[in-house]
Amino acid sequence: MSEYKYLNGFGSEFSSEDPRCPGALPQGQNNPQKCPYGLYAEQLSGSAFTAPRTENTRSWLYRIRPSVGHKPFKSFNGTYVSHDWIERNPDPNPLRWNAFDFPHEARDFAESIHTICGAGDPKLKNGLAIHIYSCCASMKNRAFSNADGDFLIVPQAGTLHIITEFGKFDVKPNEIAVIQQGMRFSIEVLEPCRGYILEVFGRHFNLPDLGPIGANGLANPRDFLTPVACYEDLEGRYEIVTKYQGKMFYCEQDHSPFDVVAWHGNYVPYKYDLSKFMVINSVSFDHCDPSIFTVLTCQSDRKGTAIADFVIFPPRWSVQEHTFRPPYYHRNCMSEFMGLIYGEYEAKKGGFQPGGASLHSMMTPHGPDFKCFEAASNEKLGPTRVADGTQAFMFESCFGLAITTWGADTCAKLDPDYYKCWKGLKKHFTGPK
Ligand SMILES: O=C(O)Cc1cc(O)ccc1O
Numbered sequence: 246m247s248e249y250k251y252l253n254g255f256g257s258e259f260s261s262e263d264p265r266c267p268g269a270l271p272q273g274q275n276n277p278q279k280c281p282y283g284l285y286a287e288q289l290s291g292s293a294f295t296a297p298r299t300e301n302t303r304s305w306l307y308r309i310r311p312s313v314g315h316k317p318f319k320s321f322n323g324t325y326v327s328h329d330w331i332e333r334n335p336d337p338n339p340l341r342w343n344a345f346d347f348p349h350e351a352r353d354f355a356e357s358i359h360t361i362c363g364a365g366d367p368k369l370k371n372g373l374a375i376h377i378y379s380c381c382a383s384m385k386n387r388a389f390s391n392a393d394g395d396f397l398i399v400p401q402a403g404t405l406h407i408i409t410e411f412g413k414f415d416v417k418p419n420e421i422a423v424i425q426q427g428m429r430f431s432i433e434v435l436e437p438c439r440g441y442i443l444e445v446f447g448r449h450f451n452l453p454d455l456g457p458i459g460a461n462g463l464a465n466p467r468d469f470l471t472p473v474a475c476y477e478d479l480e481g482r483y484e485i486v487t488k489y490q491g492k493m494f495y496c497e498q499d500h501s502p503f504d505v506v507a508w509h510g511n512y513v514p515y516k517y518d519l520s521k522f523m524v525i526n527s528v529s530f531d532h533c534d535p536s537i538f539t540v541l542t543c544q545s546d547r548k549g550t551a552i553a554d555f556v557i558f559p560p561r562w563s564v565q566e567h568t569f570r571p572p573y574y575h576r577n578c579m580s581e582f583m584g585l586i587y588g589e590y591e592a593k594k595g596g597f598q599p600g601g602a603s604l605h606s607m608m609t610p611h612g613p614d615f616k617c618f619e620a621a622s623n624e625k626l627g628p629t630r631v632a633d634g635t636q637a638f639m640f641e642s643c644f645g646l647a648i649t650t651w652g653a654d655t656c657a658k659l660d661p662d663y664y665k666c667w668k669g670l671k672k673h674f675t676g677p678k
């Protein structure tokens with residue numbers, strides 16, 4: 246049982262007060278001449294002031310000191326964060342990475358972010374980056390904040406204990422955390438931790454529309470959890486590490502940034518347990534497109550088209566009749582980056598490792614490996630469980646994704662034999678009658 250307390254809901258107007266300071270939230274106004282307990286009021290905006298009401302997000306933080314009290318930013322060297330999408334020649338091949346390494350030396354979350362691929366530009370608030378983190382040390386007197394966009398964190402190994410300005414929470418494999426643009430957080434770990442980060446620039450994740458599904462289903466809003474206010478009043482040297490326009494910086498200050506005593510608003514960090522996802526699928530015939538498994542979507546300006554969708558392949562029943570049940574062969578105008586939290590992915594049993602990844606770029610042909618094709622074409626169809634004990638996921642994007650030098654070379658995880666998984670596909674054509 247987790248020690249943390251949460252508020253339930255997605256996109257709600259929340260308010261929270263640290264119980265040590267009852268009445269810390271100003272009543273009836275945001276900016277009293279003097280805030281209760283001598284706190285400072287600070288607004289954190291997640292949208293333009295003038296954004297339509299349905300997209301307008303902001304929170305008011307009541308804190309011991311305002312965030313502005315820090316020394317100048319300097320370059321934070323030695324990271325593998327990169328948004329230099331032209332450092333390599335494009336590679337149209339299907340790509341698969343073996344499991345990424347746990348760190349060889351003590352490294353905290355902020356130091357351990359390695360960009361693998363991405364597109365677009367945080368300056369233009371359009372695009373995404375996909376990172377791998379792999380850390381075994383806690384962030385000591387160090388906070389991280391991303392000026393470029395939102396982080397959707399997918400732990401694959403180890404629990405992350407996250408301290409934020411809004412409160413504390415933990416996130417473990419088969420859960421996700423979303424920390425939105427500008428929110429300061431620190432991560433403590435008690436074991437080696439590894440996972441994936443989907444970063445979207447300048448826009449936010451939302452629940453997908455449900456259309457004819459109706460008012461309920463997929464990820465239900467009440468299952469999203471936001472932490473409650475919990476402040477620390479600590480003096481000493483603290484570092485704020487910031488990702489700003491694709492580069493890392495740090496500054497020093499003489500106190501903890503986690504000094505928010507109370508807050509209210511609809512711009513918050515949150516977590517979600519993937520086992521709560523209500524799965525919808527075909528109960529007659531044929532294979533539904535994987536969009537039925539969308540947990541969260543970050544929409545582009547083009548209707549129905551995502552900068553990034555976060556899609557899962559959860560345990561479920563498979564009951565379709567006279568159907569080739571695994572994923573179909575396809576070429577997609579979207580880019581498909583996949584990861585595996587645990588177990589085996591149904592279309593690629595074997596080669597695709599937990600903690601590894603694959604990328605099928607725009608129009609790159611792919612589909613089940615030959616073993617999967619042969620087995621699924623000949624299996625006796627009845628109700629069966631699929632994906633029990635597994636959780637694969639996909640970041641699907643309308644952008645063409647460029648691979649960084651770390652992703653292509655330095656990580657040394659690309660599997661040169663990936664293409665061989667389709668080698669055995671035989672000709673079954675029976676010829677004209
Ligand atoms: O390529 C993949 O494995 C992901 C995927 C799964 C599916 O069920 C249908 C389409 C698709 O791209």
Ligand SMILES: [Fe+2]
Nearest residue numbers: 575581605611
């Ligand atoms: Fe695919």
